[in-house]
Amino acid sequence: MxxxxxxxxxxxxxxxxxxxxxxxxxxxxxxxxxxxxxxxxxxxxxxxxxxxxxxxxxxxxxxxxxxxxxxxxxxxxxxxxxxxxxxxxxxxxxxxxxxGPLVYFYNKAAFEELGIEVPTTLEEFQTAAATAAAAGKYIATFQPDEAQYWLSAQSAAAGGSWYNFVNDEWKVDANSDASAVVADFWQKMLDDKTVSVLERWGDAFGKSLTDGELIGTIGAAWETPLLVDTMAGTDNDGKWAVAQLPDFGAGALTGPDxxxxxxxxxxxxxxxxxxxxxxxxxxxxxxxxxxxxxxxxxxxxxxPENISAFYGGQDVFAELATANANLSADFAYMPFFSAVGPSMVEAAAAAGSGSGTVADVYTAAQDASIKALTDGNLPVAE
The missing domain is CATH 3.40.190.10 (Periplasmic binding protein-like II)
Known part of the structure; x- marks a missing residue:
């Protein structure tokens, strides 16, 4: 280094x-x-x-x-x-x-064993998730503790732009059509129980990876070496790979996490x-x-050699460079964005437990954003 x-x-x-x-x-x-x-x-x-x-x-x-x-x-x-x-x-x-563009990490060997391809659309993703779940595997996990950046980034991948400063006012559009695409995507899989619900930074996430139950995850590019560290020395060595996000309806686009x-x-x-x-x-x-x-x-x-080896010899950083190139240029954060997180995490936890919906997360983001801007004495467009 x-x-x-x-x-x-x-x-x-x-x-x-x-x-x-x-x-x-x-x-x-x-x-x-x-x-x-x-x-x-x-x-x-x-x-x-x-x-x-x-x-x-x-x-x-x-x-x-x-x-x-x-x-x-x-x-x-x-x-x-x-x-x-x-x-x-x-x-x-x-x-x-x-x-931190979002990318898709997956166990290539497990996918081949199940006869599923890397999904390139949301529909393909849901179909692959159902196939994997029938075999006791999960190609993704819903992560309530990462809701703020993880779900906002997916909205960006769907073409969303949450915050814009226009005519000296902040326009908030967190609960947009783009966010609805993401909410519907996850809600179907949660309802069908074809994805697991795990805290990204809880012990259960790492155990699910090392045990081979979790064979895919949507995550930020900076998680690349973290997954290597989590699964080093296990049967996962050399079996994983990195791909672009499936198309959320806006083409080859990803969001920032x-x-x-x-x-x-x-x-x-x-x-x-x-x-x-x-x-x-x-x-x-x-x-x-x-x-x-x-x-x-x-x-x-x-x-780096150790990363390439874990990911089966793949030129991983070339794949991450593609994600960089696909990073939305229309998504930016607002002042006091940190204040938006708690409401999103709480709503995501409810969605994961079945007492709420994923759409509620984006409603919470909208309301919390407006409140944070207003509390900061910043003008908000109607």
Missing amino acids: TKVNDIVDRWNTENPNIHVTATKFDGAAQEMIKKVETDINAGAGPCLAQLGYSEVPELFVKGLTEDVTEYATQYESNYSGAFNMMKVGETIVGLPQDT GGSGVAVMKGCEHPEQAMEFNNWFNTQIDDLVSQGLVIAAKGEMTT
């Missing part, structure tokens, strides 16, 4: 007129954001900071980021659809670094030079991939 300091040292050697100092923050992500805010308000903030995509709009409305649109547009062609994640309305505050970018922060005295370094750093493909990142920059990513 190439360390950040080593990458920065190389920049400083090659660019003596633009010196960069890297500072590592060892606390939790939310604590880092608080520290950045405190430092900026004290006039001692950094020029650049790594932010989760969902954090970008909130820091923007708090006045903690710089408008670097005039410097950023020249770099747009270097990046996938994740470039849009560093925009709030038409204002660009930085550049994307890594991504996680990822981060590097923003120029308020008070930066040299925003143009900061953006020059920002673009250089985030296009150091091999270095960033060595850190386990699925990078937002366009270019060939070389699959």
Whole structure:
């Protein structure tokens, strides 16, 4: 793994007129954001900071980021659809670094044994799920604890765009036709009991994988090495593969589940030079991939040997690069998106238990989004 300091040292050697100092923050992500805010308000903030995509709009409305649109547009062609994640309305505050497009992970050997193909449409997926369930296997699991990002990303894959800033107002469309496609997709399989219901970060998820009961999962690209770690040393070695999401009705499209970018922060005295370094750093493909990142920059990513071996020799990062290219450019987060999560998770848990529906998750997202914006004194379109 190439360390950040080593990458920065190389920049400083090659660019003596633009010196960069890297500072590592060892606390939790939310604590880092608080520290950045405190430092900026004290006039001692950094020029650049790594932010989760969902954090970008909130820091923007708090006045903690710089408008670097005039410097950023020249770099747009270097990046996938994740470039849009560093925009709030038409204002660009930085550049994307890594991504979390949804992809489909599956046990290729188990699929072949059951005589099912990798589904390319939602109907094919439901049919394959029924075939697998009849044999005591599941090609997917409904994940209530991941509802906020996982289900919003699937809505994006169906062509949804939840939040748009139009005429100085936030327009919320979480409970859209695109979301209804996703809700109907999962509801049928839940009703038919052809998918399992598991918390993604619970022990039961890993056990279901290692035991061979769960033979497929829709997940973020950054889960690629995590699945390797979970199933390492089991009969799953060399049997899994990665594919694109099935078509949710909008063609070859996927949505964002996680990822981060590097923003120029308020008070930066040299925003143009900061953006020059920002673009250089985030296009150091091999270095960033060595850190386990699925990078937002366009270019060939070389699959690490241990990952290729687990996935049966597949050039996995080439598949993830395709997902990057298919990442929706129309989906972005709103300020205070973190406040939307609890209501979605609660509604998803009810859907998983049968006391609610998947459609309720998107209704909860709509209501919670409007409340969060209103509580933040931001204008919301009727």
